Amino acid sequence: MLEFNRETLARKCSGLTADQLRLRAVEPSRLSLIGLVRHLTDVELGWFGRVLSEAEDTPFMYWRDGAPDGSDFHVDDADVDESFRLWHNACAQSRRITDACASVETFGVYPEGGDRYSLRWILTHMIQEYARHNGHADLLRERIDGKTGD
Structure with a gap:
């Protein structure tokens, strides 16, 4: 199911220009398709890289302490090709980490707090x-060119 969602x-981002991928939902929101890709890159790195593999x-690719939204949604000058490359790399790393686990009962520790x-x-x-973010992506894509669905 995770792979399906990835x-x-x-698919929600396919066939769009860099400008379309940077298009925000509505002001003042910073939400955009490429912002979601960048956000989910750091989510992959956080949960699989920092927590599960301890x-x-x-390093996070986009998250910066003190920056609004951590800076992953600041996409005005985002390099779209690089953003997708980093996301694909993070997903591949997550798969490798998952595959190396003995079972779904393998535990990792959250660095901040020790949970x-x-x-x-x-x-x-x-x-x-x-x-949740694919729901956002569906609305963003519909706004861009009317396409909906999986």
Whole structure:
């Protein structure tokens, strides 16, 4: 289901120009399709790289402390090709980390606070995260060119 949701986001973004991918939903919202891609890049890196593999030094690509929305939704000058490349790389890394786990009961530790999360919990959370943002993506895509659906 997580892979289905990743593919859904890719489909929502397919066939659009860089300017269309940067188009915001409505002012003052910063929500855009490429912003969602950038946000989900850091979500992948956070949950799989920092938590599950316990690699606290896994850098976020866009998140910056103190920046509104962490800066992943600041896309006026976003390099669309690079954003997709980084997202695909983060997803591939997440798959490798998941594949290396002995079971869905493998646990990782959240670096800030020390809470423990199982792979099962992380996968469920990621499905929910993508599903919610795919709903946003559906509305954004409909606004751009009228296309809806998976």
